[in-house]
Amino acid sequence: MSRRAFVARRIAQAVLVIWLSYTLVFAVLFVLPGNPIRDKITNPLNPLPESVVRPLIEYYDLDLTLVEQYLVTLGRTFTGDLGYSLVSGIPVTELLAQGLSETLALAALALLFSVLLALGIALTAVFFPVAAVRSVVRALPAVFLSTPSFLVGFVLLVVFSFQLGWVSSIRDQGLVSYVLPALTLAIAVNAPIAQVLIQGLSRARGEPFVTVLKAKGVPPATIAGRHILKNGSIPALTLTALTVGDLLAGATIVETIFNRTGIGLITEQAVREQDTPVVMAIVVLVSTLFVVINLFTDLVYPVIDPRISLRAAAAPRRVRRRVAIG
Amino acid sequence: MNPTTPTIRRRHRLAAAASTILLLAAAACSAGAASDDTEDAAASDEPVRGGELVYLDAEIPISALIQEQGTWQDRALFWNLTDRLVYRNAETGEFEPWIAESWEVSDDGLRYDFVIRDGVTYSDGTPVDAQSVARNLTRQVYGDEAKGLAKNYAFPDAAEITADPATRTVTVVLTQPWAPLLGALTGWAAGLLADSVLELTREEQSDYTNLVGSGPFTVESVEYGKAYVLTRRDGYAWAPQSSPNQGEAHLDTVTITPVQEDSVRLGTLRSGQAHLLRYVQPSEERALADDGYTVVARSGVGLANQWPLRQNAWPGDDPDVRKALQLAVDREQIIEDLYTENWSAATSVVSPGTLGYTDLSAEIGYDPQRAATLLDEAGFSERDADGYRVRDGRRLSLKTYVDVFDNTAKALFQHIQAQFKDLGVELVIDETDYSSYGQTVNADPEVNFTRTGWPHPDPAHGLWNVFSSARADSLKLEGADPQLDALLDAGLHAPSTDAEAAALAETQRYLLENALTIPILNDTQVYVGAPDVHGFTLSDGGLPEYQRAWLDAG
Numbered sequence: 007m008s009r010r011a012f013v014a015r016r017i018a019q020a021v022l023v024i025w026l027s028y029t030l031v032f033a034v035l036f037v038l039p040g041n042p043i044r045d046k047i048t049n050p051l052n053p054l055p056e057s058v059v060r061p062l063i064e065y066y067d068l069d070l071t072l073v074e075q076y077l078v079t080l081g082r083t084f085t086g087d088l089g090y091s092l093v094s095g096i097p098v099t100e101l102l103a104q105g106l107s108e109t110l111a112l113a114a115l116a117l118l119f120s121v122l123l124a125l126g127i128a129l130t131a132v133f134f135p136v137a138a139v140r141s142v143v144r145a146l147p148a149v150f151l152s153t154p155s156f157l158v159g160f161v162l163l164v165v166f167s168f169q170l171g172w173v174s175s176i177r178d179q180g181l182v183s184y185v186l187p188a189l190t191l192a193i194a195v196n197a198p199i200a201q202v203l204i205q206g207l208s209r210a211r212g213e214p215f216v217t218v219l220k221a222k223g224v225p226p227a228t229i230a231g232r233h234i235l236k237n238g239s240i241p242a243l244t245l246t247a248l249t250v251g252d253l254l255a256g257a258t259i260v261e262t263i264f265n266r267t268g269i270g271l272i273t274e275q276a277v278r279e280q281d282t283p284v285v286m287a288i289v290v291l292v293s294t295l296f297v298v299i300n301l302f303t304d305l306v307y308p309v310i311d312p313r314i315s316l317r318a319a320a321a322p323r324r325v326r327r328r329v330a331i332g
Numbered sequence: 333m334n335p336t337t338p339t340i341r342r343r344h345r346l347a348a349a350a351s352t353i354l355l356l357a358a359a360a361c362s363a364g365a366a367s368d369d370t371e372d373a374a375a376s377d378e379p380v381r382g383g384e385l386v387y388l389d390a391e392i393p394i395s396a397l398i399q400e401q402g403t404w405q406d407r408a409l410f411w412n413l414t415d416r417l418v419y420r421n422a423e424t425g426e427f428e429p430w431i432a433e434s435w436e437v438s439d440d441g442l443r444y445d446f447v448i449r450d451g452v453t454y455s456d457g458t459p460v461d462a463q464s465v466a467r468n469l470t471r472q473v474y475g476d477e478a479k480g481l482a483k484n485y486a487f488p489d490a491a492e493i494t495a496d497p498a499t500r501t502v503t504v505v506l507t508q509p510w511a512p513l514l515g516a517l518t519g520w521a522a523g524l525l526a527d528s529v530l531e532l533t534r535e536e537q538s539d540y541t542n543l544v545g546s547g548p549f550t551v552e553s554v555e556y557g558k559a560y561v562l563t564r565r566d567g568y569a570w571a572p573q574s575s576p577n578q579g580e581a582h583l584d585t586v587t588i589t590p591v592q593e594d595s596v597r598l599g600t601l602r603s604g605q606a607h608l609l610r611y612v613q614p615s616e617e618r619a620l621a622d623d624g625y626t627v628v629a630r631s632g633v634g635l636a637n638q639w640p641l642r643q644n645a646w647p648g649d650d651p652d653v654r655k656a657l658q659l660a661v662d663r664e665q666i667i668e669d670l671y672t673e674n675w676s677a678a679t680s681v682v683s684p685g686t687l688g689y690t691d692l693s694a695e696i697g698y699d700p701q702r703a704a705t706l707l708d709e710a711g712f713s714e715r716d717a718d719g720y721r722v723r724d725g726r727r728l729s730l731k732t733y734v735d736v737f738d739n740t741a742k743a744l745f746q747h748i749q750a751q752f753k754d755l756g757v758e759l760v761i762d763e764t765d766y767s768s769y770g771q772t773v774n775a776d777p778e779v780n781f782t783r784t785g786w787p788h789p790d791p792a793h794g795l796w797n798v799f800s801s802a803r804a805d806s807l808k809l810e811g812a813d814p815q816l817d818a819l820l821d822a823g824l825h826a827p828s829t830d831a832e833a834a835a836l837a838e839t840q841r842y843l844l845e846n847a848l849t850i851p852i853l854n855d856t857q858v859y860v861g862a863p864d865v866h867g868f869t870l871s872d873g874g875l876p877e878y879q880r881a882w883l884d885a886g
Contacts (some may be wrong), residue, residue: 009629021386038767038768041767042767044770044771045767045770045771047770048770048771048773048774049769049770053797053798053803053804054482054485055485055797055803056473057489058482058483059478059482061475061477061481061482062480062482064480065480065534066480090535093394093395094394094395094538094556095395095397095534095535095536095537095538095539096535096538096539096556097535101556104555104556156593160593160595160596162595163599164599167599167600167603167605168599168600168602168603169603171603174605175591175596175599175600175605175607176386176388176589176591176600176605177559177602177605178558216679261594262592262593263596265589265590265591265592265593266556266558267555267557267558270556273559275392275557277767278765278766278767279766279767280767280768310406
């Protein structure tokens with residue numbers, strides 16, 4: 007299969023995935039009880055009469071049937087009109103732009119920290135000369151995995167903001183404000199990458215080409231850094247792409263603790279209030295992000311490992327994922 | 333407790349573990365704060381001009397659509413950005429002139445003439461004159477259907493509103509008396525807005541940066557979910573008469589920052605990064621007070637927190653059972669175990685200080701013996717294996733959902749669950765998530781009650797809206813109690829304040845003598861200020877009044 011045909015097929019698949027997620031979430035939101043406008047009537051604390059709320063229900067097309075509402079919103083989404091938040095009246099595009107710029111910066115830094123942490127852990131766990139240190143470091147990913155983000159984030163806040171006063175817990179101070187949340191997020195998501203990298207490196211280390219390299223007198227550092235790492239990192243790369251999902255999910259908790267108004271916080275608010283236009287836009291955004299990153303990863307494999315062809319790219323990934331999870 | 337929409341504290345369980353760490357860590361910071369307080373006290377009499385106050389709330393303000401009531405966080409902004417025609421003195425409960433320098437009400441309660449104070453302007457420079465007030469009132473009464481804007485539900489459905497610029501008079505003529513009108517005019521949703529706002533679309537009006545009022549602060553900037561910065565309005569000189577500050581606000585700016593996580597909010601205050609917060613657990617309230625922080629609390633005028641008993645769900649239709657439940661709640665014990673001295677037991681369906689308030693604590697006071705006798709007489713003398721009372725093999729059991737709007741609700745409900753159990757009554761407490769709460773509790777036919785009761789600008793309107801079969805019908809009577817409906821209507825359409833008060837007294841008695849609802853506590857708003865915050869007060873409804881506050885110099 008040519009590269010172009012492969013990309014075209016994958017893009018078609020991607021559009022299908024995005025449309026299916028959109029439709030599914032729309033149907034679920036419609037079926038679930040609760041929407042911010044009708045809640046004004048049923049809220050036991052401050053019930054508004056139906057007559058007062060009726061203009062709002064009509065304004066937001068909430069009096070239409072499921073199919074009518076679906077077609078109207080899908081049509082608008084296609085033309086780029088994401089509408090307004092039912093709750094705050096803010097244009098959805100504005101909310102997303104604010105959230106994305108915030109979260110992308112956070113996620114990028116967190117991803118960088120994750121990869122660095124994972125590399126550091128894996129290289130130490132596989133190559134460090136002292137066995138005791140290797141086994142302690144090997145256990146680190148499990149420790150990270152079982153430590154809740156809110157606790158890590160909170161401890162960092164207590165120490166660096168409340169005690170030392172180095173950063174504000176509420177004000178934005180530029181790059182420095184991203185460090186603690188990114189570190190919290192990195193600790194939460196780097197563990198699987200580190201574990202897979204440890205496995206990959208251990209396996210690659212035992213392969214015959216390593217013996218050949220040793221016999222040729224290549225220095226151990228070069229073997230580890232150039233040859234083993236490259237061979238052992240493919241599964242970790244797949245996992246890193248999948249980590250984007252974890253980063254977005256983790257951002258919800260981390261952004262809450264560090265008071266950052268990114269996609270995580272906007273998602274949390276929108277889901278809590280069942281703010282349909284915002285939730286739908288986030289679904290489209292996140293599913294697009296996901297498929298694009300996975301497509302990108304598939305295209306990058308052959309660059310790292312020439313043994314992988316695009317034709318084979320889809321099938322082995324499944325195997326690798328299983329390795330990654332196991 | 334939070335009286336309105338979004339203030340859910342779902343994470344406090346998670347945070348409980350974390351707050352232990354915080355408490356240890358905060359000990360050092362707070363020691364410093366407490367010792368400073370004694371020095372501040374001497375210097376705090378004379379207000380200091382300047383300063384940037386940082387206030388933390390648990391939730392994000394949502395929408396500047398003022399006449400649609402907003403959430404608690406919105407109301408706190410409305411209160412400081414706009415002025416209203418009438419002010420209710422929080423201490424005396426009396427109406428005071430504000431933007432209306434005087435008013436007259438006809439004897440039949442159908443005509444109101446308001447004389448508008450001269451010289452008041454909106455922050456865009458346009459005058460707050462009779463015509464502008466008339467346009468505002470028209471919108472309060474009718475909304476703006478073309479723009480999808482709801483009306484203010486505390487106003488009557490129709491009124492003829494005219495302005496006479498020569499006498500600076502606005503006249504409101506009603507077709508039927510509407511006793512809550514003056515009260516509604518004191519409410520957060522009745523803030524006056526400049527024409528430039530009224531011309532905008534619904535979405536544009538939702539944006540705080542477009543809100544133009546005549547209040548002591550204006551909006552400087554909004555970063556959604558992060559910071560809402562208010563700046564002092566230059567030239568402000570029309571505070572209500574009773575305000576100790578008749579001029580401009582002392583503070584340069586007020587920054588409202590939503591911090592969702594309880595322990596982060598607390599840590600931020602304790603580490604000196606903020607001056608003021610709302611929404612603390614009662615246990616934290618005590619610790620903060622001990623460390624020199626000022627706790628400012630108010631039970632707002634309006635309805636008390638209560639459980640209206642639905643009569644379409646067994647055994648809510650049995651008056652003896654209802655009475656027994658009403659007598660089985662030991663409110664003082666609840667306050668002792670769960671709250672602080674800033675909270676108080678409900679003594680009626682409205683809170684003390686509210687128009688027409690009648691102390692009915694003798695009617696609803698804790699009396700477990702009488703409660704047990706009533707249940708025995710109602711046929712619930714047998715007990716099942718779990719110790720619950722049964723009649724004809726059916727366990728005396730009630731169901732409710734935890735109120736999602738109150739951070740203390742779960743503990744409160746569980747406490748009453750234990751008290752009911754002592755009497756042999758089972759209380760099943762269910763939980764649902766924030767967004768589906770309203771519709772779930774409304775649709776579930778087994779629910780016996782849901783919590784209601786909040787500050788309200790007018791008690792007759794508040795009670796009517798909750799209990800009338802024409803409105804929320806919280807008792808699910810569907811008109812089966814015409815006497816109750818008549819009492820509620822009498823309060824609503826009373827031709828004078830005295831007549832409204834008299835109807836209210838009768839309504840309270842009727843609701844409680846017939847045990848139609850179980851009052852629990854008086855709704856209380858609790859704010860905590862750092863030792864350098866002074867002069868901070870709360871409105872009649874428990875909203876912050878930043879115009880009066882100041883910070884220590886430096």
